[in-house]
Amino acid sequence: MKLWTSYHFPLKIYCRKKLGKRLIIDKNGNDEQERSLLSKLKQFFGAQFTSKMEGMLNDVTVAKEQQSKYEDYKRANPESNPSVVLNVQILTTGHWPSYKTVDINLPSEMVKCVGTFSQFYHSRTKHRKLNWIYSLGICNVFGMFEPKVIELIVTTYQIVTQLNLSEDDTVRVLHSLSCAKYKILNKEPSNRTISPHDVFEFNHKFTDKMKRIKVPLPPSDEKKKIMDDVNKDRRFAIDAALVRIMKSRKIMTHQNLVAECVEHLSRMFKPDNKMIKKRIEDLITREYLERDKDASAMD
Structure with missing residues (x-):
């Protein structure tokens, strides 16, 4: 039971983070498809997994x-209506994954946006606190380049002039704007690494065949950590499946053991045959399994 619980905890975190990205950042998903997927997960893992x-x-x-009510509020209060179009999603703390919150120096237009929405929100809800997660913000800005005007879809971090970010986040932002597919900034020296003494300037000559482009941030180390945790717990799940199968079957060929392990775990994930082979070798080393000395050597 411990192996079962251990495996599902990081999987649940991984699913929540992926869902959060689709709902907030990508916004290309279909709510009905998401609910259909959650219904299937709920049937297999239980209500606690999907709640x-x-x-x-x-x-x-x-x-x-x-958002519709916020638009009504702005029309009723034209003196506080900011010049920037703002769309806000209120996330219930207990439902969503934890996201990094930092104070950054927003442009004055966005400061007014935040103030106007805060006034609207607190006029309707007195006992809740707003914590702004700027790391999830997406902005559409118009780049006035010499060849033509291009609409850029960037993160909030990518538009502020005085970032007040951590060193790691600053490196990610500068890399996305100068070293990736779209060279919005010129960098000297013109290599693909960001160093403290690099010099950046706006690339006036930048152009692209598209009139609207998305400039993504490179992935953070957090994604790698989640995948490492998931792979670790998949190894535990494979070990448990192999041991259960061998306790039941007593003797099996290597090929049949791998095939039954894949079938046993297929409803949770599709294990890689190479990983199963490594887990078998590890279980033999730790004396949970042993080779039949009368049988031919394992592939």
Whole structure:
């Protein structure tokens, strides 16, 4: 039971983070498809596994209704209406994964946006606190390049002039704007690494065949850590499946053992044959399994 619980905890975190990215950053998903997927996960893993993810989808539905009311508020209060179009999603803390929150120096236009929405929100809800997660923000800005004007879809971090970010986040932002596919900034020296003494300037001559482009940030180390945790717990799940199979079967050929292990785990994930072979070797080394000395050598 410990192996079962251990495996599903990081998987649940991974699913929540992926769902959060689709709902907030990518925004290309279909709510009905997401609910259908959650229904299947719920049938297999249980209601506790999906409860927070269902709450995330409900937050998105409520946010659409709230955005309409915010637009009504701005029309009723034209003196506080900012020049920048702002769309806000309120995330219930208990439902969503934890996201990094830092104070950054926003442009004055965005400061007014934040103030106006805060006034609207607190006029309707007195006992809740807003924590702005700027790391999830997406902005559409118009780049006035010499060849033509291009609409850029960037993160909030990529538009502020005085970032006040950590060194790691600053490196990611500068890399996305100068070293990746779209060279919005010129960098000297013109290599693909970011160093403290590099010099950056706006690339006035930048152009692209598209009129609207998305400039993504490179992935953070957090994604790698999640994948490492998932792979670690998959190894535990494979070990448990192999031991259970061998306790039941007593003797099996290597080929049949691998095939039954794949079938045993197929409803949770599709294990790689090479990983299963490594797990068999590890279990033999730790004396959980042993080779039949009368049988031919394992492939």
